[in-house]
Each structure stands twice: as structure tokens, then as C-alpha cells.
Amino acid sequence: MQQRTPLSRASIVQAAAAAADSGGLTGVSMRRVGRELGVEAMSLYHHIANKDELLDALVDWVFAQIELPTPEDSWRAGMVRRAASARAVLTAHPWALGLIESRANPGPALLTHHDAVIGCLRRGGFSVMLASHAFSAIDAxxxxxxxxxxxxxxDPSASESAGDFANEFMPLIEQYPHLAELVTTLTSGRDYVFTDEFSYGLDVILDELERRLTAAPT
Incomplete structure (x- = not known):
């Protein structure tokens, strides 16, 4: 008979993340997570007090997946590393965005994450206030x-999908010349992938932060 892996807080949270991935947050319950793990829901309460605590733990799980700036990173490299990773995690787990904005009990991974981001900016010469502004702007x-x-x-990651949508959309916007010009320019004769816009937009923000950092009084 195969021996069951002992329950732990970490295994419960991992199972809750899997349940959210397959059915959204509405699919996350102590009973559903118990089924994921092959145990009765009551067994979970030895490790997680209730559903609220489970949701708080899920938020911390999300932040634990995000790659943080390293001490060796310049402030800009650190922000790019962390922003790209955060976007990848939020895209892979669509339920996470709404959840992390709705909870008010930060866990150790969230606190470590925030401290690492602020620390990277401060090492890069940002004042406390400019670091706060930078963190807010990048997160937004x-x-x-x-x-x-x-x-x-x-599909924002596929040029074919964007092109097909543009072809269907064009008849609706022909009377809006600026919009039609934009869509035509983006999708005609080139592989337009919406996700490529991410790096460009992030660079715009980082360029302005760099300008403000350089212009700040010493």
C-alpha cells in the first residue's frame, strides 16, 4: 500500500493554488483542497485555521514565485528582473491579481518581496520618497x-491571433481614421505581438525614473 505524503501547510497551499488554477478562486474551499490532497477537509484545520487564512497564504505563495532583485543587480536590472517575473506569475495564475489586491494580512514572502524591491532602489541611490513613487508606478x-x-x-502572445482579430475588427473602425491607421500599421506586413509592448512601456517608466534620479539634489 502506497504511503501518503504527510500533510503540511506548504502542501495545502500548493493544492489550493492548483485548485485556483483549474477553477478560479470560487473553486477554492477547504473541502476542494482536501479532495486535491485525498484527505477529509477536517484534516486541513490542523495546519490552516480557516479559508481566510488559506487565502492569505495563497497571496504569500504568489509573491514567493516572483523573482527578486539580487544584491548584485543595478537598480534598473533589478526592476526589470522583478517586473518581468511578476508579470509572468500573474499571467500564469489569472486569479492572483484580484486576490493580492484584496487581502490585508501580509505574510513573510510578501514582506521579503517588498523589502527587496525597496532595498534595490535605495542601493541605486533613490531617496525613500522616490523609491516609493517608483515602486507604485512600476506595480501599476x-x-x-x-x-x-x-x-x-x-491570444496576446501570438501574432496570428492578433492579425485575425484585426481583420475582423477593421470593418467596424473604417470611419475612425486614426484608429484604423494604428491597427493597419501594427498588423500589416509584420508580426505584431501585444506582449512585446511590455518591455517598451517598462523602459519608458524606467527612463523617466532614471532622469528623476539623476536630477535629484545630492
């Missing part, structure tokens, strides 16, 4: 981009 961009990717009516 990353979260907004990830939300847009999830909401688009075509």
Missing part, C-alpha cells in the same frame, strides 16, 4: 498590463 504598470493580457479577445 505591471498589474495593469497583466490585466489587459487576461482581458484581450485574442
Amino acid at each position: 504598470y505591471v498589474y495593469g498590463f497583466a490585466l489587459t493580457e487576461q482581458s484581450l479577445p485574442f
Whole structure:
């Protein structure tokens, strides 16, 4: 008879993430997670007090997946590393974005994450206030981009999908010349992939932060 792996807080949270991936947050319950692990829901309460604690732990799980700046990174390299990883995690787990914005009990992974981002900026010469502004602006961009990717009516990572959608969309926008010009320019004779916009937009933000950092009084 195969021996069952002992339950742990980590295994429960991992199972909850798998349940959310397959059915969204509405599919996350103590009973559902118990089924994922092959145990009765009551067994989970030895490790997780209730569903609220499980959701808080899921937030911490999300932040634990995001790659952090290293001490060797320049501030810009660190921000690119972390922003790209955050976007990848949020895209892979569409339920995560709404969840991390709705919880008010930060765990150790979230706190470590925030401390590492702020530390990278401070090592790069950012004042406390400029670091705060930078963190806010970058997060707003990353979260907004990830939300847009999830909401688009075509596959944002495939040029063919964007082109097919543009062909269907064009008859509706012919009377809007600037919009039609944009769509035609983006999709005619080139492989337009929406996800490529991420790096360009991030560079715009980082360029302005670099300008402000350089212009700040010493």
C-alpha cells in the first residue's frame, strides 16, 4: 500500500493554488483542497485555521514565485528582473491579481518581496520618497498590463491571433481614421505581438525614473 505524503501547510497551499488554477478562486474551499490532497477537509484545520487564512497564504505563495532583485543587480536590472517575473506569475495564475489586491494580512514572502524591491532602489541611490513613487508606478504598470493580457479577445502572445482579430475588427473602425491607421500599421506586413509592448512601456517608466534620479539634489 502506497504511503501518503504527510500533510503540511506548504502542501495545502500548493493544492489550493492548483485548485485556483483549474477553477478560479470560487473553486477554492477547504473541502476542494482536501479532495486535491485525498484527505477529509477536517484534516486541513490542523495546519490552516480557516479559508481566510488559506487565502492569505495563497497571496504569500504568489509573491514567493516572483523573482527578486539580487544584491548584485543595478537598480534598473533589478526592476526589470522583478517586473518581468511578476508579470509572468500573474499571467500564469489569472486569479492572483484580484486576490493580492484584496487581502490585508501580509505574510513573510510578501514582506521579503517588498523589502527587496525597496532595498534595490535605495542601493541605486533613490531617496525613500522616490523609491516609493517608483515602486507604485512600476506595480501599476505591471498589474495593469497583466490585466489587459487576461482581458484581450485574442491570444496576446501570438501574432496570428492578433492579425485575425484585426481583420475582423477593421470593418467596424473604417470611419475612425486614426484608429484604423494604428491597427493597419501594427498588423500589416509584420508580426505584431501585444506582449512585446511590455518591455517598451517598462523602459519608458524606467527612463523617466532614471532622469528623476539623476536630477535629484545630492
